[in-house]
Amino acid sequence: MPTQDHYWSLAAADYEDLFVDPYRGDVRGNPLKRTLRRLADPANRVVADLGCGIGPLLPFLAKHFKTVYAIDFAEEMLNRARERVKNRRNVMFNSASFLDLNCLPEPIDVAVAVNSLVLPDPAETDEALAEIRRCLNPGGWFLGIVPAMDAVHYATMLLVDRALAAGLPIEAARKNAAHHNDHSCYDFAFGQFRFQGLHQQFWQPFEIRYRFRRAGFVVKQIRKVRLSWKQFAAGDELQTYPPPWDWFFLATRA
Numbered sequence: 001m002p003t004q005d006h007y008w009s010l011a012a013a014d015y016e017d018l019f020v021d022p023y024r025g026d027v028r029g030n031p032l033k034r035t036l037r038r039l040a041d042p043a044n045r046v047v048a049d050l051g052c053g054i055g056p057l058l059p060f061l062a063k064h065f066k067t068v069y070a071i072d073f074a075e076e077m078l079n080r081a082r083e084r085v086k087n088r089r090n091v092m093f094n095s096a097s098f099l100d101l102n103c104l105p106e107p108i109d110v111a112v113a114v115n116s117l118v119l120p121d122p123a124e125t126d127e128a129l130a131e132i133r134r135c136l137n138p139g140g141w142f143l144g145i146v147p148a149m150d151a152v153h154y155a156t157m158l159l160v161d162r163a164l165a166a167g168l169p170i171e172a173a174r175k176n177a178a179h180h181n182d183h184s185c186y187d188f189a190f191g192q193f194r195f196q197g198l199h200q201q202f203w204q205p206f207e208i209r210y211r212f213r214r215a216g217f218v219v220k221q222i223r224k225v226r227l228s229w230k231q232f233a234a235g236d237e238l239q240t241y242p243p244p245w246d247w248f249f250l251a252t253r254a
């Protein structure tokens with residue numbers, strides 16, 4: 001059976017069409033870059049972009065840090081990312097899984113993971129967190145964004161109410177919401193999202209606190225990153241409500 005890196009590689013060509021984008025101009029309150037600027041030092045500090053994907057963050061990191069290690073286990077993602085920063089000499093690429101970061105030749109000051117800490121097996125998530133912690137300097141920082149499971153419940157609630165307001169009976173309203181919100185791809189109890197062979201963990205905030213503490217991190221901040229309604233089904237009709245979110249986290253090595 002093909003492994004997850006295979007499916008992530010397949011997703012690289014159409015990445016922009018397939019995934020919600022937390023860097024869009026109309027995404028409000030994304031503290032990622034602001035926080036990275038605070039942690040940056042172009043003369044001294046080393047950062048790792050874990051699961052860099054097609055590399056949207058790499059030009060920013062290259063400007064604000066001395067060395068950037070761009071890591072991903074999907075070759076096709078790395079190929080697109082390399083193209084994006086071909087003129088930057090301080091970005092080093094590595095094909096690696098979060099379960100084994102021995103490719104990093106030095107300890108890092110900051111690790112960033114944007115929508116990439118999505119391993120479907122919780123035991124592997126714990127292993128990945130321990131591995132990321134191992135690579136950080138004492139006092140090092142780990143920050144990023146994870147997809148939010150509770151935001152899917154929120155969007156579902158609004159979609160059900162929208163259908164009820166349009167006069168649908170409750171069963172039809174639920175069916176309508178499930179259709180627009182791709183419920184067939186979710187396992188709500190276990191926080192899983194399955195789509196085009198990709199199996200991803202979607203997070204609840206309590207799970208961020210729980211797993212990070214267990215792995216030896218001190219969680220300093222968990223905040224909503226409000227996404228753009230433009231990227232959600234029926235978003236145009238729900239504009240009066242705050243949009244769904246992903247979770248931003250900031251943690252330090254205990």
Ligand SMILES: C[S@@+](CC[C@H](N)C(=O)[O-])C[C@H]1O[C@@H](n2cnc3c(N)ncnc32)[C@H](O)[C@@H]1O
Pocket residue numbers: 005008009019050051052053054055056071072073074077096097098099113114115116117118119
């Ligand atoms: C949704 S994309 C996000 C990419 C990028 N961080 C961004 O913000 O656009 C997730 C990326 O993480 C990578 N990834 C997922 N699980 C990984 C793992 N266990 N080890 C290494 N890379 C992983 C995938 O290959 C993919 O490129």
